Amino acid sequence: xxxxxxxxxxxxxxxxxxxxxxxxxxxxxxxxxxxxxxxxxxxxxxxxxxxxxxxxxxxxxxxxxxxxxxxxxxxxxxxxxxxxxxxxxxxxxxxxxxxxxxxxxxxxxxxxxxxxxxxxxxxxxxxxxxxxxxxxxxxxxxxxxxxxxxxxxxxxxxxxxxxxxxxxxxxxxxxxxxxxxxxxxxxxxxxxxxxxxxxxxxxxxxxxxxxxxxxxxxxxxxxxxxxxxxxxxxxxxxxxxxxxxxxxxxxxxxxxxxxxxxxxxxxxxxxxxxx
Amino acid sequence: xxxxxxxxxxxxxxxxxxxxxxxxxxxxxxxxxxxxxxxxxxxxxxxxxxxxxxxxxxxxxxxxxxxxxxxxxxxxxxxxxxxxxxxxxxxxxxxxxxxxxxxxxxxxxxxxxxxxxxxxxxxxxxxxxxxxxxxxxxxxxxxxxxxxxxxxxxxxxxxxxxxxxxxxxxxxxxxxxxxxxxxxxxxxxxxxxxxxxxxxxxxxxxxxxxxxxxxxxxxxxxxxxxxxxxxxxxxxxxxxxxxxxxxxxxxxxxxxxxxxxxxxxxxxxxxxxxx
Numbered sequence: 001x002x003x004x005x006x007x008x009x010x011x012x013x014x015x016x017x018x019x020x021x022x023x024x025x026x027x028x029x030x031x032x033x034x035x036x037x038x039x040x041x042x043x044x045x046x047x048x049x050x051x052x053x054x055x056x057x058x059x060x061x062x063x064x065x066x067x068x069x070x071x072x073x074x075x076x077x078x079x080x081x082x083x084x085x086x087x088x089x090x091x092x093x094x095x096x097x098x099x100x101x102x103x104x105x106x107x108x109x110x111x112x113x114x115x116x117x118x119x120x121x122x123x124x125x126x127x128x129x130x131x132x133x134x135x136x137x138x139x140x141x142x143x144x145x146x147x148x149x150x151x152x153x154x155x156x157x158x159x160x161x162x163x164x165x166x167x168x169x170x171x172x173x174x175x176x177x178x179x180x181x182x183x184x185x186x187x188x189x190x191x192x193x194x195x196x197x198x199x200x201x202x203x204x205x206x207x208x209x210x211x212x213x214x215x216x217x218x219x220x221x222x223x224x225x226x227x228x229x230x231x232x233x234x235x236x237x238x239x240x241x242x243x244x245x246x247x248x249x250x251x252x253x254x255x256x257x258x259x260x261x262x263x264x265x266x267x268x269x270x271x272x273x274x275x
Numbered sequence: 276x277x278x279x280x281x282x283x284x285x286x287x288x289x290x291x292x293x294x295x296x297x298x299x300x301x302x303x304x305x306x307x308x309x310x311x312x313x314x315x316x317x318x319x320x321x322x323x324x325x326x327x328x329x330x331x332x333x334x335x336x337x338x339x340x341x342x343x344x345x346x347x348x349x350x351x352x353x354x355x356x357x358x359x360x361x362x363x364x365x366x367x368x369x370x371x372x373x374x375x376x377x378x379x380x381x382x383x384x385x386x387x388x389x390x391x392x393x394x395x396x397x398x399x400x401x402x403x404x405x406x407x408x409x410x411x412x413x414x415x416x417x418x419x420x421x422x423x424x425x426x427x428x429x430x431x432x433x434x435x436x437x438x439x440x441x442x443x444x445x446x447x448x449x450x451x452x453x454x455x456x457x458x459x460x461x462x463x464x465x466x467x468x469x470x471x472x473x474x475x476x477x478x479x480x481x482x483x484x485x486x487x488x489x490x491x492x493x494x495x496x497x498x499x500x501x502x503x504x505x506x507x508x509x510x511x512x513x514x515x516x517x518x519x520x521x522x523x524x525x526x527x528x529x530x531x532x533x534x535x536x537x538x539x540x541x542x543x544x545x546x547x548x549x550x
Contacts, residue, residue: 003354003356003358003360003363003388004354004386004387004388006360006363006364007352007354007363007366007367007386008386010363010364010367010368010371011367011370011371011381014371014374014375014380014381015380015381015382017380017382017383018381018382018383022383023347023349023382023383025347025382030347030349030382030383030397030399031349031383032349032350032351032383032384032385032397033351033385034351034353034385034387034395036353036387036389036393038390039353039387039388039389040387072298072300072305074298074305074306074307074397075307076307076308076309076351076395077282078309078311078314078393079278079279079282081278083278085278085281088278088281088282088285089281089285091282092282092285092286093285095286096285096286096289099289100289105289105290105292106286106289106290106293107290107292107293107298107300107305108292108293108295108297108298108305108306108307109307110307110308110309110395111279111282111283112279112309112311112314112315113278113279113314114311114314114393115313118311118353118389118393120309120351120385120395122305122307122349122397124305
């Protein structure tokens with residue numbers, strides 16, 4: 001067990017709420033994600049605005065994947081001493097832009113000066129029907145949106161000193177909020193793909209106590225690609241057409257790749273963090 | 276204006292909720308504070324358990340100062356790679372101990388590996404009658420609890436390589452939750468003293484549009500001492516006796532030090548962060 005999982009395990013005994021993209025309490029979803037320099041990004045790879053935008057979007061992605069609408073955000077932002085006011089303004093603009101796009105309000109947080117740019121965001125969302133990782137039923141189809149693999153490739157390019165397109169999903173995740181809110185009534189379980197499809201499938205397998213029979217082979221370059229922020233969900237085969245119709249409406253690519261069976265799924269990717 | 280305040284200012288236009296120890300929405304208070312290595316603490320000064328405890332307590336202090344009961348916490352914890360499992364366990368115990376003492380549940384967060392130990396905590400609290408910084412009325416008494424000044428001295432001792440008592444408030448803040456919940460019905464405005472009495476008075480002055488007539492002189496060693504986590508509040512003189520009775524019951528020292536007047540208060544302390 002890696003040290004992060006070991007740390008999290010210490011808290012599992014004291015709370016049954018831990019274990020999804022966010023914590024569900026009385027119609028609210030609380031999610032929290034860190035976005036730290038040299039852990040999640042290197043500053044040469046992003047503009048400051050792009051950093052702030054991605055930090056917000058990876059958090060909003062959790063809310064969407066649980067069928068919750070983000071309403072409020074709290075930001076911890078640790079800012080390097082040498083940043084100019086112009087740079088600080090650019091950073092704040094990234095947060096504010098995304099807040100506006102998703103109609104959420106930044107209500108507080110903490111700002112400190114630090115050796116590097118480290119961001120932690122808490123998003124407070126509202127939901128009438130939260131979707132969890134634990135809802136997979138036997139014979140459900142497993143499905144992910146979009147295409148997977150480009151983020152792993154783009155990360156490797158960056159690590160080798162190359163350049164990637166500014167429209168790369170690694171720079172800015174593409175979230176399919178409207179699609180998912182509409183489709184959610186047909187969904188049994190869901191989460192976003194932040195650490196890679198196979199990682200997330202192991203998490204869903206544990207929570208839902210199900211295994212997966214793959215309908216086709218998924219290569220490691222695809223299944224182990226992290227930072228994708230595509231949606232991963234399961235549904236009863238009887239809703240396949242309804243879901244496909246909604247996907248077409250929002251131009252969302254669907255990949256039905258497995259069926260839920262009795263059993264367990266184990267991921268054998270390496271941890272995707274580059275540091 | 277320092278860079279932290281400049282950053283925060285960018286968000287003030289978009290939200291009227293920013294400006295108190297926590298954000299109040301529909302009976303909930305959301306507060307968020309960072310506790311970063313080499314910014315808020317150096318690891319030679321604290322055990323890992325003490326670090327976790329203080330990170331929790333400084334956040335809970337915000338909730339108490341707003342007359343809110345902490346219910347849930349989300350933790351971002353960035354852990355140095357070299358920490359052993361034993362160390363990680365000790366750290367987690369500190370969080371769990373305080374959660375138990377205050378009857379709150381740690382419901383999620385994010386754990387990452389990092390170059391230093393950086394913690395950010397969001398506390399979700401419930402309140403029926405939140406107390407704000409903006410409530411000071413003319414002729415109110417201004418009061419703080421306990422004694423101020425020892426944290427500045429202890430910090431200086433530590434920075435000079437000396438040792439301080441493990442019962443120092445700098446190591447573990449002493450919160451007066453029960454006292455404040457009982458006294459709160461007589462209180463017009465409140466906050467905790469995290470950055471120093473004079474710093475906080477300037478904040479209250481801005482929010483309440485009041486100045487202060489001091490009843491006695493407060494030296495800079497006292498008024499500029501940060502990390503105290505004592506309570507600062509205002510109340511109508513007619514409740515003086517009632518408040519004193521409750522303070523006696525909980526053995527809380529009261530210091531009525533100023534009267535609210537028309538005007539403005541400006542702090543001239545240096546920023547208390549040591550780095």
